[in-house]
Amino acid sequence: MRDRGEFDWSRQFSAQGGRAAPSEIQELMKILDRPGLISLAGGIPDAKLFPIAEIAAAHRRILDDPKRSGLALQYTHSEGFAPLREWLAGDWRRQGIDCGQENILVTSGAQQALDLVARLFLDNGDRLLTAPTLYIGALQAFGNLAPAYGELAELQQPRAPAAKLAYVMPDFANPTGLSMNLDERRALLEGAQARNVVLVEDGTYASLNYDGPPPASLMALSAGRSGAIDGARVIYCGTFSKSLAPGLRVGWIVAPAAVIRRLVLLKQASDLYTSLLAQMVLFEVVCNLGDTHGETLRRIYGMRRDAMLSALSKYMPGGVDWTKPGGGMFVWLTLPPECHATELCSRALEEENLAFIPGSAFYARSPSRNTVRLSFCLNDPETNAQGVERLARLVAR
Amino acid sequence: MRDRGEFDWSRQFSAQGGRAAPSEIQELMKILDRPGLISLAGGIPDAKLFPIAEIAAAHRRILDDPKRSGLALQYTHSEGFAPLREWLAGDWRRQGIDCGQENILVTSGAQQALDLVARLFLDNGDRLLTAPTLYIGALQAFGNLAPAYGELAELQQPRAPAAKLAYVMPDFANPTGLSMNLDERRALLEGAQARNVVLVEDGTYASLNYDGPPPASLMALSAGRSGAIDGARVIYCGTFSKSLAPGLRVGWIVAPAAVIRRLVLLKQASDLYTSLLAQMVLFEVVCNLGDTHGETLRRIYGMRRDAMLSALSKYMPGGVDWTKPGGGMFVWLTLPPECHATELCSRALEEENLAFIPGSAFYARSPSRNTVRLSFCLNDPETNAQGVERLARLVAR
Numbered sequence: 001m002r003d004r005g006e007f008d009w010s011r012q013f014s015a016q017g018g019r020a021a022p023s024e025i026q027e028l029m030k031i032l033d034r035p036g037l038i039s040l041a042g043g044i045p046d047a048k049l050f051p052i053a054e055i056a057a058a059h060r061r062i063l064d065d066p067k068r069s070g071l072a073l074q075y076t077h078s079e080g081f082a083p084l085r086e087w088l089a090g091d092w093r094r095q096g097i098d099c100g101q102e103n104i105l106v107t108s109g110a111q112q113a114l115d116l117v118a119r120l121f122l123d124n125g126d127r128l129l130t131a132p133t134l135y136i137g138a139l140q141a142f143g144n145l146a147p148a149y150g151e152l153a154e155l156q157q158p159r160a161p162a163a164k165l166a167y168v169m170p171d172f173a174n175p176t177g178l179s180m181n182l183d184e185r186r187a188l189l190e191g192a193q194a195r196n197v198v199l200v201e202d203g204t205y206a207s208l209n210y211d212g213p214p215p216a217s218l219m220a221l222s223a224g225r226s227g228a229i230d231g232a233r234v235i236y237c238g239t240f241s242k243s244l245a246p247g248l249r250v251g252w253i254v255a256p257a258a259v260i261r262r263l264v265l266l267k268q269a270s271d272l273y274t275s276l277l278a279q280m281v282l283f284e285v286v287c288n289l290g291d292t293h294g295e296t297l298r299r300i301y302g303m304r305r306d307a308m309l310s311a312l313s314k315y316m317p318g319g320v321d322w323t324k325p326g327g328g329m330f331v332w333l334t335l336p337p338e339c340h341a342t343e344l345c346s347r348a349l350e351e352e353n354l355a356f357i358p359g360s361a362f363y364a365r366s367p368s369r370n371t372v373r374l375s376f377c378l379n380d381p382e383t384n385a386q387g388v389e390r391l392a393r394l395v396a397r
Numbered sequence: 398m399r400d401r402g403e404f405d406w407s408r409q410f411s412a413q414g415g416r417a418a419p420s421e422i423q424e425l426m427k428i429l430d431r432p433g434l435i436s437l438a439g440g441i442p443d444a445k446l447f448p449i450a451e452i453a454a455a456h457r458r459i460l461d462d463p464k465r466s467g468l469a470l471q472y473t474h475s476e477g478f479a480p481l482r483e484w485l486a487g488d489w490r491r492q493g494i495d496c497g498q499e500n501i502l503v504t505s506g507a508q509q510a511l512d513l514v515a516r517l518f519l520d521n522g523d524r525l526l527t528a529p530t531l532y533i534g535a536l537q538a539f540g541n542l543a544p545a546y547g548e549l550a551e552l553q554q555p556r557a558p559a560a561k562l563a564y565v566m567p568d569f570a571n572p573t574g575l576s577m578n579l580d581e582r583r584a585l586l587e588g589a590q591a592r593n594v595v596l597v598e599d600g601t602y603a604s605l606n607y608d609g610p611p612p613a614s615l616m617a618l619s620a621g622r623s624g625a626i627d628g629a630r631v632i633y634c635g636t637f638s639k640s641l642a643p644g645l646r647v648g649w650i651v652a653p654a655a656v657i658r659r660l661v662l663l664k665q666a667s668d669l670y671t672s673l674l675a676q677m678v679l680f681e682v683v684c685n686l687g688d689t690h691g692e693t694l695r696r697i698y699g700m701r702r703d704a705m706l707s708a709l710s711k712y713m714p715g716g717v718d719w720t721k722p723g724g725g726m727f728v729w730l731t732l733p734p735e736c737h738a739t740e741l742c743s744r745a746l747e748e749e750n751l752a753f754i755p756g757s758a759f760y761a762r763s764p765s766r767n768t769v770r771l772s773f774c775l776n777d778p779e780t781n782a783q784g785v786e787r788l789a790r791l792v793a794r
Contacts, residue, residue, distance in 0.1 A: 009653060009655045009659075013518065013659060014516065014517060014518055014542075015520050016516060017518060017663065042472065044471065044472055045471075047467030047471045050467060050470050050471075052460065052470065056456075056460035059456045059457075060453070060456075063449065064453060069447075069453065070444030070447060072644055073444065073447050073452065073643070074441065074447075074643060074644055075638075075643045108668040111668050112667060115668070119413060119414055119541070121410065121411050123413075137666070137669065144516070144663070145411075164409065198409055231404075241472075245470040246470070247469055247470030247672060247673055247674050249668065249670075249671070256404075256406060258406045258407070262414060266541070268537055269508075269541055270508070270512050271505040271506055271508050271512070272508045272534065272646075274646070275646045275675065276644055278672065
């Protein structure tokens with residue numbers, strides 16, 4: 001009966017349970033309330049722009065309605081709230097693509113979408129093709145299955161090793177802000193078809209476009225060939241976290257019905273279902289807001305991007321390069337080769353009260369140490385400019 | 398460029414992605430609105446007993462407060478809302494067991510708790526000890542890792558094959574309604590220690606006790622030896638789904654800090670975090686309600702249990718046995734050996750407009766075909782009695 005804490009838990013953990021690496025963003029988020037800190041770190045939308053009044057009103061309407069309140073707080077099935085799925089399917093039908101509720105699974109954020117897709121397709125060691133850098137949460141979700149990472153260019157190489165999945169963020173990618181043009185999208189699809197690879201399209205930032213809408217999605221191009229989602233070989237992951245608010249934790253997957261049916265089973269085993277109250281609220285909010293909210297976000301975030309890009313031109317010393325994103329939340333900097341971004345990040349916190357994410361956190365393989373991700377959405381234009389000025393001072397020092 | 402739906406998705410799925418079986422409960426839930434149907438099927442609490450006014454008021458207070466609304470809808474870290482974790486930790490400290498926030502992870506329902514624990518500990522094929530029957534959702538969560546199932550009795554057998562994990566619901570178990578007494582709990586712990594097995598304790602139904610509180614939890618017994626959660630070899634999974642409302646999707650894990658730190662990483666990769674709004678609402682509701690709501694549930698559900706047990710005595714023909722649960726939601730019936738419960742279930746829907754779950758859905762191995770699970774919480778006492786009368790007619794036919 002003696003068991004006084006000397007139990008060695010680490011020897012009990014599974015192979016996959018020991019693999020995930022902690023996210024640096026999560027650590028950085030814990031110090032964001034430091035006085036005077038300028039954070040260009042997390043991919044965090046500005047809470048001041050959340051449609052809080054609409055969200056509060058929808059909660060009130062649903063929870064004060066005796067016909068709906070009990071339903072909203074009760075168990076439900078795993079597929080998601082039918083009117084919300086129907087609304088999401090309508091988006092594709094308006095593009096001339098046959099899409100029904102059976103093509104939609106509501107998830108607990110896009111993070112769960114990636115986790116479910118990873119578990120549905122990847123066995124340990126399967127080859128996964130990605131851009132050199134990608135969203136840290138995708139690295140975590142896929143990382144649980146310990147894939148062998150390869151580059152997207154392998155889709156065009158007939159003699160490259162067989163791959164199972166390719167993960168792509170074609171619009172304003174996290175962390176680089178870069179987008180694929182229409183020709184690149186078509187080439188990617190052709191390669192995926194020739195090499196029998198499933199494409200996972202992460203559409204997280206597609207709606208945050210500041211210079212006009214992006215080219216057709218991979219899903220639209222793939223489904224367009226047969227005229228139906230069921231004919232596509234793409235799995236599309238979307239979220240309301242950037243366009244409305246992350247706190248409702250609602251994302252979705254669009255995929256052929258044969259894939260959705262399997263994902264529903266994994267979803268059931270993962271968390272049974274996504275809060276019906278949150279789904280009902282979201283459905284009312286998207287119906288009531290129309291596109292006015294999206295226009296507001298594009299206008300305001302667009303100005304914040306402009307401010308950051310201007311400040312980079314104004315303050316950065318020679319030898320620093322950066323991307324010029326048409327949307328999303330991020331600018332990606334390449335510092336002079338002798339710069340070590342992780343050290344710079346520590347110095348930035350200490351000497352300049354400035355937070356950002358060193359680029360090395362985003363690499364699937366062989367990280368570059370002289371890259372940096374800056375997020376421009378959280379702060380007003382002046383603060384973005386000040387943040388860039390602080391960073392420029394550090395780099396020049 | 399031709400790809401017209403002939404793509405064979407099933408050949409792309411991973412080993413684990415193809416394994417989960419559909420839950421019959423999920424299917425049955427889709428027909429629950431049939432007129433006149435009496436459902437003794439799902440483990441569903443009665444929505445009429447949800448503290449809806451409190452939940453609505455808490456939403457209003459938080460979403461109408463400019464200091465809190467943005468926070469509630471923003472990203473947050475994965476561990477959970479600190480005041481809620483502190484409140485949960487306080488529960489253990491009042492039992493004289495050292496417990497802090499670092500011992501608590503908030504999850505998206507107890508289902509996610511089981512999924513994360515399964516992924517942290519089980520490699521494909523690891524041995525998992527359970528009662529002969531268990532919660533379908535646990536079978537789904539563990540099933541993704543394709544464990545080799547063994548019986549809990551193996552904990553007392555020094556020469557049984559090595560096992561990694563034992564999953565136990567000591568209080569009013571789903572599906573049997575049976576509980577373990579204090580001696581059985583102590584023997585289980587001793588066996589787990591002797592055989593180096595981690596215990597996963599599912600406390601879902603502990604608060605729904607109708608004849609007085611259950612004996613000390615496995616966690617309390619294990620942590621009691623060293624006086625601290627960090628000295629336990631138990632992982633405790635709890636939920637607000639039965640005691641308040643499932644729709645908020647909030648559960649939790651209590652475990653040594655070394656385990657929580659790993660689970661946090663898996664949680665991050667799974668869905669980043671559980672809705673902070675839901676956690677803030679729950680914290681206000683539990684603080685405001687005190688134990689009055691629990692007392693109401695115990696009184697009303699207790700009467701519904703009594704009604705079902707009386708009706709079983711009154712109507713059931715000879716050769717039928719059933720459990721007499723002291724809490725929870727379920728009575729477990731053993732029909733005469735010639736009865737085939739799955740066929741009976743189809744006939745019940747057709748001939749008697751009655752729904753229940755055939756017992757075979759709950760077995761980890763070698764299902765008995767003559768068992769049935771009845772849920773007594775959803776209906777008033779008269780309906781429970783009518784449902785049992787309908788079932789008795791069918792069995793006698």
